[in-house]
Amino acid sequence: MNRFFYGRLAFSNLKKNAKLYLPYVLAVIGTSAMYYIMGAIFRDEGIKEMPGSDNLELILGLGCGVIGIFAVIFLFYTNSFLMKRRKKEFGLFNILGMEKRHIGKMMFWEIVMVASASIFLGVVAGVLLNKLVTLALLRLVDLKVPFGFHISKEAIFSTVILFLCIFGVTLIYNLFQVQKAKPIELLQSANHGEKEPKTRWLLAVVGILALGGGYGIAIFVKDPVSAVLLFFVAVILVILGTYCLFTAGSIAVLKLMRKNKNYYYKTRHFTSVSGMIYRMKQNAVGLSNICILSTMVLVMVSGTISLYMGVDSSMKNRYPLEINITGYDLQEHEKNLVKEATVQAAADLGIAIDEMSDYTQLSFTIYKDKENLIVQKSDGIAAPEGEMSIVEWITLEDYQRLGGKKTALEEDEVLVYTENGDKQAQQYHFKDKTLRIKEYISDLYLTDMETEMICDVYFVVVKDERVLMDIYELQKSVNEGRASQIVHSVALNVDGTEEQEIACADHISELLNVQDTEGGINVRVETRAENREGFMIFCGGFLFLGIFLGFVFLMATTLIIYYKQVSEGYEDKTRFEIMQKVGMSKKEVRASIRSQILKVFFLPLAMACIHLLAAFPMINRLILLFGMADMPLFAVCTVCTVGVFAVIYAVVYAITARSYYRIVE
Known part of the structure; x- marks a missing residue:
C-alpha cells in the first residue's frame, strides 16, 4: 500500500x-x-x-x-x-x-x-x-x-x-x-438513544432540591464571609440541579405535554414533542452545557462591567475627601503635629484648604446577637453566634465638632447611628461592660463614613476618650497582638489639580518625618487620585478578563449549538422524509422544525436568565467586597448584558436553524 x-x-x-x-x-x-x-x-x-x-x-x-x-x-x-x-x-x-x-x-x-x-x-x-x-x-x-x-x-x-x-x-x-x-456497533452508533427514556422522578426531585438550595444560598446568605465561602457551594448545587432538571425534568414535562391531547395531536407539536422525548437523554447534557456557559458569560461580563463603570463612585464612597491622613495610636501632641503639617503643606504650595475634618475612632468587627456584641478571635476558625457587623466608636467631642447635635452622655450611655442595622436594642453588652443606648441618631458627619458596606455598620458615640480606651482594652484582651488600633483620621479637600493634591500629600509626609525627632509619626498619607489609579488597574484588568473569557465561553456556546443542530438534523432527516412521504408538506415540516428548535435552544437561555436573577443578590454582595456599592448601576449593566447576549444568541439560533433545515429537507 x-x-x-x-x-x-x-x-x-x-x-x-x-x-x-x-x-x-x-x-x-x-x-x-x-x-x-x-x-x-x-x-x-x-x-x-x-x-x-x-x-x-x-x-x-x-x-x-x-x-x-x-x-x-x-x-x-x-x-x-x-x-x-x-x-x-x-x-x-x-x-x-x-x-x-x-x-x-x-x-x-x-x-x-x-x-x-x-x-x-x-x-x-x-x-x-x-x-x-x-x-x-x-x-x-x-x-x-x-x-x-x-x-x-x-x-x-x-x-x-x-x-x-x-x-x-x-x-x-x-x-x-x-x-x-x-x-x-459502529454502523449503528448514530441510532443509539432511540429507546424512549423513563421518567426518573427521583432525579427530578434531586434537581429541584439542588437548584432550590443553590438559589437559597444566593438569596438569603447575608454574612459576606459566608457568602464568599458558600458561593462555590451554590455554584455546584446550581450546576447539579441544571443537569438533573434538563435530564429528568425535561422528559417529565415532555410526557405531560404528550398527555395533553389538544396540544400533542397537532402536526408540528406531534413530530417535535415525540422526537424530543426519544432523544432527550442526549440533548440534556448539551442543553445543560449551553445553559451553564451562558450563565457564566452573563455573570462575568455584567459583574466586571459594573465594577469598571463604578470606579469613580467607589472611590468617592471610599475617599469622600481628596487627601486622607490616618495615624495609629497617636499621642495628643502627635495629633496636633499632623494638623499643623497639613496646614503648613498647603501654605507652602500656595493652595487653599476648602474643607477639613479630624477625629479619633476605633473600628473592629463583631458578631451581634441581639444586645450582645461578641468579638471573634483573629485566629478563630468558627464564628460566634450572631450576624457579622462592623462597629465604629468615636467620642462625643469629635461627633459634636463635626456637626452633630448638642447633647450630654453619662459614662455608660451611647448614641448609635446605623443605616441598615437593628434599631431595636436598648443596650449593648460588650464583654463585662453594659452600654445603655440613649438615642438612635439620624445623621452622622464623618467624612470617611462608609454605610454601603458588605455587612451592617454601627457608629457608636461614647462620652470621651477614657471610655474609648476602655473599649479598646476590652477588644485587645480578646485579640491581644492583633487587636484593632485607635485611629486618628484627618481628611481635607484642596483647591487645586490632582497633581497639586498628590504634591500636597507628599509634602505632608515630608513635614511629619522632619518634625518628629524619632524618625517619623506612624501615619499613612494617601490621595483619592493615587488610589484611583491602582483601583482602575484592578477593575480594568477584571473587565478585560471578563470580556476575554466571556468571548471564549460564547464561542464554545456557539459551537455546541451548531453541533447540536447538525447532529439533530442528521438524526431527524430520515424521520422527516417519512413524514413527507405520508403526506406532510414542506411548510408543515418547517413549522415542526421551528417549534422544536425554539423549545430546545431557547430553554437554556431562559434558564440562564433565571440563574442570573437568583444569583443577583449574592453577586451584588461579592461586588461590594471590591468597594462597588451602586446596585442600580449593577442592575443596568446586568440588563444590558442580558439584552446583548440574547441578540447574539438569537443570531446564532437563526444561522444554525437554517443548517438544520437544509439537512432535514
Whole structure:
C-alpha cells in the first residue's frame, strides 16, 4: 500500500466532512490564539514594569489557567460530536476490509493535519492580534502604551505544547473507542438513544432540591464571609440541579405535554414533542452545557462591567475627601503635629484648604446577637453566634465638632447611628461592660463614613476618650497582638489639580518625618487620585478578563449549538422524509422544525436568565467586597448584558436553524 495512501485518505475524509471539521478547526484556532495572547501579555516585561502591575499580573495569570483548563474540557467535549458522526463511516471502512489498525493510521493523519493547521494558524492569529488586545487592555486600565512589537517565545512554546497534548489525548481516546467497538456497533452508533427514556422522578426531585438550595444560598446568605465561602457551594448545587432538571425534568414535562391531547395531536407539536422525548437523554447534557456557559458569560461580563463603570463612585464612597491622613495610636501632641503639617503643606504650595475634618475612632468587627456584641478571635476558625457587623466608636467631642447635635452622655450611655442595622436594642453588652443606648441618631458627619458596606455598620458615640480606651482594652484582651488600633483620621479637600493634591500629600509626609525627632509619626498619607489609579488597574484588568473569557465561553456556546443542530438534523432527516412521504408538506415540516428548535435552544437561555436573577443578590454582595456599592448601576449593566447576549444568541439560533433545515429537507 502506497505510503501516502493514509494521508490522502485522511485529507479526503476531512474534505468530505468539512461541515463538521471547519467549525472545530476555527474553535481550536480561536482558543489557541486567545491562550497565546493571554500568555504573551502575562509574560510581557514592559507591562510588569508599569505601576500597579502586580494586580494585573495576578489577573492575567488567572486568565491563563482558566483558558488552559477550559481548552482541555471544551475541545475534548466537541470531539465527541465529531466521533458520533464519524463512527458509522469507520464501521463502513471496517466492513469493506480495512483493519482497525489501518483505520487508526488514517485517524492519526487526520489529527496531524487538523492539529498542524489549527495550532499554526492559532499562534499566527495570536501574534497578529496580541498588540491590538494589549492596546485595549492598557486603554481599559488607563496606562501608557509602550512602543514596539513583542513576540513571546515562551507563550508560543506553552501554546503548542498544551494543544499538542490535547490532540494527543483526543487521538488516544478516539482510537480506544474504535478499537473496542464491533463493526456493527459502529454502523449503528448514530441510532443509539432511540429507546424512549423513563421518567426518573427521583432525579427530578434531586434537581429541584439542588437548584432550590443553590438559589437559597444566593438569596438569603447575608454574612459576606459566608457568602464568599458558600458561593462555590451554590455554584455546584446550581450546576447539579441544571443537569438533573434538563435530564429528568425535561422528559417529565415532555410526557405531560404528550398527555395533553389538544396540544400533542397537532402536526408540528406531534413530530417535535415525540422526537424530543426519544432523544432527550442526549440533548440534556448539551442543553445543560449551553445553559451553564451562558450563565457564566452573563455573570462575568455584567459583574466586571459594573465594577469598571463604578470606579469613580467607589472611590468617592471610599475617599469622600481628596487627601486622607490616618495615624495609629497617636499621642495628643502627635495629633496636633499632623494638623499643623497639613496646614503648613498647603501654605507652602500656595493652595487653599476648602474643607477639613479630624477625629479619633476605633473600628473592629463583631458578631451581634441581639444586645450582645461578641468579638471573634483573629485566629478563630468558627464564628460566634450572631450576624457579622462592623462597629465604629468615636467620642462625643469629635461627633459634636463635626456637626452633630448638642447633647450630654453619662459614662455608660451611647448614641448609635446605623443605616441598615437593628434599631431595636436598648443596650449593648460588650464583654463585662453594659452600654445603655440613649438615642438612635439620624445623621452622622464623618467624612470617611462608609454605610454601603458588605455587612451592617454601627457608629457608636461614647462620652470621651477614657471610655474609648476602655473599649479598646476590652477588644485587645480578646485579640491581644492583633487587636484593632485607635485611629486618628484627618481628611481635607484642596483647591487645586490632582497633581497639586498628590504634591500636597507628599509634602505632608515630608513635614511629619522632619518634625518628629524619632524618625517619623506612624501615619499613612494617601490621595483619592493615587488610589484611583491602582483601583482602575484592578477593575480594568477584571473587565478585560471578563470580556476575554466571556468571548471564549460564547464561542464554545456557539459551537455546541451548531453541533447540536447538525447532529439533530442528521438524526431527524430520515424521520422527516417519512413524514413527507405520508403526506406532510414542506411548510408543515418547517413549522415542526421551528417549534422544536425554539423549545430546545431557547430553554437554556431562559434558564440562564433565571440563574442570573437568583444569583443577583449574592453577586451584588461579592461586588461590594471590591468597594462597588451602586446596585442600580449593577442592575443596568446586568440588563444590558442580558439584552446583548440574547441578540447574539438569537443570531446564532437563526444561522444554525437554517443548517438544520437544509439537512432535514
